[in-house]
Amino acid sequence: MSILLNRDTKVLVQGITGRIGRxxxxxxxxxxxxxxxxxxxxKGGEEVEGIPVYNTVAEAxxxxxxxASVFFIPAKxxxxxxxxxxxxxxHLIVVITEHIPVHDVMEIRExxxxxxxRLIGPTTPGIITVGEAKMGIMPANMFAxxxxxxxSRSGTLSYEISINLVTAGFGQSTxxxxxxxSVVFTSIPELLRLFEKDPNTxxxxxIGEVGGVQEENAAQFIDRWMTKPVVTYIAGxxxxxxxxxxxxxxxxxxxxxxxxxxxxxxxxxxEVGVDVAMYPSEVVELVKQHLTSS
Amino acid sequence: MGLLSLACSRAGCxxxxxxxxQIDLCPSNCVIFQLPLMKLYEFEGxxxxxxxxxxxxxxxxxxxxxxxxxxxxxxxxxVVVKAQVLTGGRWLAGGVQTVYSPEEVEEASQRIxxxxxxxxxxxxxxVTPRVESVREFYLAVTVDEYHGTPVAILSAAGGxxxxxxxxxxxxxxxxxxxxxxxxxLPSEARRMCRGxxxxxxxxxxxxxxxxxxxxxxxxYDALITEVNPLVRTTKGDYLALDAKVEIDDDSLYxxxxxxxxxxxxxxxxxxxKGREIGVSYVELDGDIAIVASGAGLGMASMDIxxxxxxxxxxxxxxxxxTAELLYNVMDLVLQKKGVRAVFINVYGGINPIHEGAKxxxxxxxxxxxxxxxxxxxLGNHQEETWExxxxxxxxxxxxxxxxxGVEQLARLLRGRP
Numbered sequence: 001m002s003i004l005l006n007r008d009t010k011v012l013v014q015g016i017t018g019r020i021g022r023x024x025x026x027x028x029x030x031x032x033x034x035x036x037x038x039x040x041x042x043k044g045g046e047e048v049e050g051i052p053v054y055n056t057v058a059e060a061x062x063x064x065x066x067x068a069s070v071f072f073i074p075a076k077x078x079x080x081x082x083x084x085x086x087x088x089x090x091h092l093i094v095v096i097t098e099h100i101p102v103h104d105v106m107e108i109r110e111x112x113x114x115x116x117x118r119l120i121g122p123t124t125p126g127i128i129t130v131g132e133a134k135m136g137i138m139p140a141n142m143f144a145x146x147x148x149x150x151x152s153r154s155g156t157l158s159y160e161i162s163i164n165l166v167t168a169g170f171g172q173s174t175x176x177x178x179x180x181x182s183v184v185f186t187s188i189p190e191l192l193r194l195f196e197k198d199p200n201t202x203x204x205x206x207i208g209e210v211g212g213v214q215e216e217n218a219a220q221f222i223d224r225w226m227t228k229p230v231v232t233y234i235a236g237x238x239x240x241x242x243x244x245x246x247x248x249x250x251x252x253x254x255x256x257x258x259x260x261x262x263x264x265x266x267x268x269x270x271e272v273g274v275d276v277a278m279y280p281s282e283v284v285e286l287v288k289q290h291l292t293s294s
Numbered sequence: 295m296g297l298l299s300l301a302c303s304r305a306g307c308x309x310x311x312x313x314x315x316q317i318d319l320c321p322s323n324c325v326i327f328q329l330p331l332m333k334l335y336e337f338e339g340x341x342x343x344x345x346x347x348x349x350x351x352x353x354x355x356x357x358x359x360x361x362x363x364x365x366x367x368x369x370x371x372x373v374v375v376k377a378q379v380l381t382g383g384r385w386l387a388g389g390v391q392t393v394y395s396p397e398e399v400e401e402a403s404q405r406i407x408x409x410x411x412x413x414x415x416x417x418x419x420x421v422t423p424r425v426e427s428v429r430e431f432y433l434a435v436t437v438d439e440y441h442g443t444p445v446a447i448l449s450a451a452g453g454x455x456x457x458x459x460x461x462x463x464x465x466x467x468x469x470x471x472x473x474x475x476x477x478x479l480p481s482e483a484r485r486m487c488r489g490x491x492x493x494x495x496x497x498x499x500x501x502x503x504x505x506x507x508x509x510x511x512x513x514y515d516a517l518i519t520e521v522n523p524l525v526r527t528t529k530g531d532y533l534a535l536d537a538k539v540e541i542d543d544d545s546l547y548x549x550x551x552x553x554x555x556x557x558x559x560x561x562x563x564x565x566x567k568g569r570e571i572g573v574s575y576v577e578l579d580g581d582i583a584i585v586a587s588g589a590g591l592g593m594a595s596m597d598i599x600x601x602x603x604x605x606x607x608x609x610x611x612x613x614x615x616t617a618e619l620l621y622n623v624m625d626l627v628l629q630k631k632g633v634r635a636v637f638i639n640v641y642g643g644i645n646p647i648h649e650g651a652k653x654x655x656x657x658x659x660x661x662x663x664x665x666x667x668x669x670x671x672l673g674n675h676q677e678e679t680w681e682x683x684x685x686x687x688x689x690x691x692x693x694x695x696x697x698x699g700v701e702q703l704a705r706l707l708r709g710r711p
Contacts, residue, residue, distance in 0.1 A: 075544065098612075101545035102437060103515050106474045109442040139642060139673035154590020156641045163672065163694045180589060183442040209590055213440050235593035238578075238600045239608075246574040246589025246610030249439070279601075280594050281695045 002174040002201065003149065003194040004092060004118070005068065007132040012057065012066035012090065013038045014081055015073035016048050024072060024137055025049050031140050033133040036064040057081075057088040068092035070126060070135040075100045078122070082108045086117050094135045095121030095185070105183045112185070119185035123247070124177035125155035136177065146171020146294065148287065149195035151188055152207035153180055153214065153249070157235060161207055161283050168284045169293025173201045178214075180247035188214045189221035196226055203229045203290050205283060206274075208265055210236035211249045215265035223272040229290045232269050233277040234262045332517075332541045332554070333380045337420055339537030342514060347506045348521070350534045353422040362403035363396050365421045371395065372424040375402045379414040380559055382538075387411040392424055414561060425533055427525035429496070433504050434520040435472070435511040444472040444511065446483075448504060450490045466491055478508040499532050500524065514552065515545030564607070564629060571622040573611050580604025582703070583627035585620075587611050587640035587647065591696070595639050598700045603707075606633050615645040620653030628663065635666045637703055638688075639696060642673030651679045655686035666706040670699040 011028070015021040016038025026049050029035055035051050037060035044055035054060040057069070069090045073081050078100045085093055086108075093112075100122045112119055120127060126136010131145035142159040144166045152158035155177050162172060176191055178184055188206060195201045204226075208215040215234060222230055239245050239262070266276045275286040334342070340350040354365035355378070366373045377389030384390050389411050391402040399421070409416045432449035447469040468489035472478045483501035492500055503524055511519040520538040527533060546554060560566040568575025574589065578596075582603050586592030589610045596605045607627055611619060627636060638654065640647045651671070658667065670691035671679040680690045689706060691699035 076547070099544040101515050101548075102517065102542045103474065103512070103545065106437070106442050106444065110473060110475050142641075142673065152590070154588055154593075156586065156588025157590030157594055159641045159673065160591060160594065160694075160696060167694050182439045183437065185442070187440065207590065209593055217440060233594075235590050235597060237597045238605075239593060239596070240576065240578070243576045243608075244574065245576065245593055245608055246612075279598055279697060281697045 002129045002132070003191075003198050004120075004174060004176065005127050005129045005133050005135060007032055007129075008034060009092075009133060010034055010036045010065050010067045011133070011135060012036065012060050012064075012069040012085075013048075013051070014040075014057070014069055014071050014085070015077075016040055016051065016053055017043045017046065018072055020137075021072035022048055025051065027140070028070075028134055028136075031128075031134050032131075033135065036060075037066050057085045057090065061088045061090065066090065068094070068135065070094045071097050071121075073097055079104045079108060082119070083111065086112055086115055091117055093117065093119045094124065094126050095119060095179070096124060096126060096136060097121070098123045100181070102181070102183050105181065105185070109183070109185055120176065121179040121181075121185060123181050124179040125158065127174065127176050128172075129174045130172045138175070138177070142166070143175060144171035146173065147200060147202040147291070148172050149198065149201040149204045150175040150207070151191045151195075151204065152177055153209050153247070154207060154235065155180075157207050157209075157233075157280065161205065161233065161280050164281055164284050165205075165287065168288070170284070170287055170291060171294065173198065180249055182212060182249040184249070188218040192218060192221055192226060192230075196228055201228065203231065203287060205287070206230060206232040208232060208234040209247070210234075210239045210245060210262050211247070211260045213260070216268045219268035219272045219274065222269075222274060229275070230269075231275045231277065231283055231286045231290075233280055233283050234265045234269075237262050237278075332543045332546070332556075332559070334539040334541065334554075335378045335380065335418075336376065336537060337378060338552075339519075339539035340534070342510055342539055343507075343521070343534050343537050346510045346513070348503055348510070348534050349532065350537065351422050351425055353420050355418050356403060356421055357407075357418050359400040359403040359407065362419055362421050363399045366393075366399040367396055369421060369423050371399075373399065373421050374424050375399060375406055376420040376422065377406050377409060377411060377416040378418040378420055379411045379416055381412040381414050383412055389416065425525060425535060426528045427523075427535075428528055429526040430523035431492075431496075431500055431525075432522050433500070433507050433524055434518065434522070435478075435504075435508050435516070436518040436520070438471065441471065444474055444508070446470050446472050446478055446486065446504060446508060448486045448490050448500070450492055472508065474512070477512065478505055480505060483508075496526065499526075503532060503534070510539070514539070514549060515542045516540060517542050564626065567626055567629070568609070571626065572614070572619065573609055573623060573626070575626060576608040577630065578605045578607050580606050581632050581634045582606055583609070583630070583633045583636040585609050585611065585623055585627060585636065585638045585640070587615065587645050587650075591639050591641065595637060595696055595700075598696055599637065599703075601700075602704060603700075606630050611640075611645075611650070615640075615647060615650040617649050617653035617656065620650040621657045622653075624654055624657040624663075628661075633665065635668065635703055635707055637700065638667065638669040638671070639699065640669070640671050642671070642675045642679070645673075646675065647671050647673065648675040648678040648682060651682040651688075655682060655688065658686060658688070666703065668699060668703045668706065670696060
């Protein structure tokens with residue numbers, strides 16, 4: 001089943017009646033996602049693409065057995081919606097929403113950690129288990145079924161590298177956008193642990209970028225726990241210090257210490273035997289050293 | 295000067311496996327630093343602290359040496375004259391000076407108002423009475439990004455580089471993860487004070503300040519609140535002499551009370567314009583403009599272009615592409631002088647990229663742009679997008695890799711000036 005999501009997962013769409021929620025619901029259904037319900041407070045009783053809409057998550061869980069939820073809601077509504085979903089027993093929440101205040105993310109992170117709920121994001125394109133289901137906004141024609149697990153801090157770059165892999169004959173098991181904010185719910189090491197255990201994944205590609213210490217921590221995890229090969233590309237070799245490169249989390253903390261630089265990340269990963277690509281298309285060449293294309 | 299270090303979070307580091315939420319500053323080089331964007335001026339930070347019960351010295355602002363002199367005479371000499379800029383490193387740049395006479399106030403202010411500190415021209419100075427201190431402390435609350443939790447840091451020595459102190463005298467630094475749901479409990483704050491070696495009246499007074507500082511951090515959605523130093527004066531008062539506060543941009547909608555004028559905080563005019571039209575723009579020193587629909591793709595485009603050419607900018611459109619947005623984006627990237635070509639790299643996911651293409655070609659036509667424009671566009675609506683571009687003289691990249699697109703661009707530029 002690859003990781004986190006499969007064709008049987010009963011998916012709820014929160015914010016289903018919004019402009020983006022509607023379009024994306026159609027595209028997720030087209031892909032085969034088992035969407036069972038939508039929620040928009042005040043819009044209970046409506047339907048979107050034949051999917052029943054409820055006022056609350058609790059109703060969607062009780063009536064349709066929803067177990068995972070994807071958020072297309074405004075940033076201001078995030079905290080309340082997340083608490084409601086967690087309390088209703090949803091165990092996987094994918095937060096597409098951008099620009100959520102960091103304090104709200106920290107609060108929900110702490111709330112969820114006490115309750116065995118996994119959140120992905122925020123500011124993520126979502127998750128796709130290729131050929132089965134997707135919770136998110138990624139264009140389906142960038143992926144093909146295969147045995148590479150992919151973790152990316154960037155949405156667009158996950159598409160770029162996936163389509164390059166597909167063109168070379170390598171497909172993906174699950175692709176996870178982990179989110180581009182400075183604080184995210186699920187770290188690269190946590191996702192590596194899932195891919196390491198997944199019988200449908202033979203190799204993991206990590207697409208990192210400047211800022212934070214996710215990649216440095218991933219290197220430590222890989223050194224200790226990973227048996228599967230890992231290939232990586234870190235974007236932003238020439239990013240200037242102290243400038244936020246589009247993503248809230250993509251900033252080299254200039255002045256002090258040199259953490260968050262692509263050079264520190266690449267060095268940490270190389271040191272533990274990870275193959276580091278200098279450019280996106282080089283990922284394909286490095287993958288070829290470990291896998292044979294189909 | 296407020297150089298703030300954060301606890302280490304590398305797996306395998308002893309801090310990562312810390313006991314009961316107690317953490318230390320990392321003794322090795324794996325120390326994390328923060329430098330978020332929405333900084334407050336020192337005087338704005340002072341006002342916030344004062345409002346929430348942390349005493350700060352009186353101050354006045356001045357934009358001219360004469361004004362500084364008048365304010366200093368009202369406050370009473372000696373005073374400290376401090377540059378008000380949105381960056382650290384004021385001490386090293388000579389932006390802070392203690393002065394003893396009205397003439398000296400004018401001289402110092404004249405000099406400081408002529409400084410540019412890390413690219414920020416000094417437009418205002420703060421004049422504040424010199425405080426005689428007998429003891430200094432360092433207090434901060436910030437975000438441990440990797441663990442996604444607030445962390446409180448306290449040191450028994452202020453006015454120094456805390457990360458250096460952590461290496462040389464680790465016993466003088468205490469830090470602790472804080473539950474954002476429960477807040478910093480008074481007992482935890484007192485334990486931190488004792489842990490950092492404070493004794494006597496310092497324990498309860500500094501603990502109260504630390505609790506108040508956490509309140510400010512939480513109430514205003516701060517990424518950092520830092521006091522360096524907090525001093526105990528000869529009279530036994532406790533005063534925060536330098537406040538550093540940085541607010542999360544994404545929370546500003548719920549803080550109208552801060553009345554932050556965002557635009558004046560972005561010194562680069564093109565970066566300011568980017569913010570106005572709703573994109574991320576970072577000016578670079580080359581001549582190939584980049585327009586990308588995602589940050590990662592934009593950075594990868596920079597990496598590839600930098601092999602043989604030089605990017606003029608980084609630009610990310612974000613998800614809400616419209617014809618109007620891309621029209622404005624073209625206008626923005628072409629405002630930079632000497633741009634030789636534009637490289638557009640977009641994916642249609644949530645983005646209606648065919649709409650964006652209409653905006654690009656409208657701009658090119660109206661302004662008769664005759665430098666090469668190369669576009670790589672994939673995903674939803676790709677065929678429609680290619681057609682719009684091709685019919686209007688944009689070179690469409692016929693491959694899935696950005697490298698191939700950049701090669702195409704390089705070929706087009708060959709032989710051009």
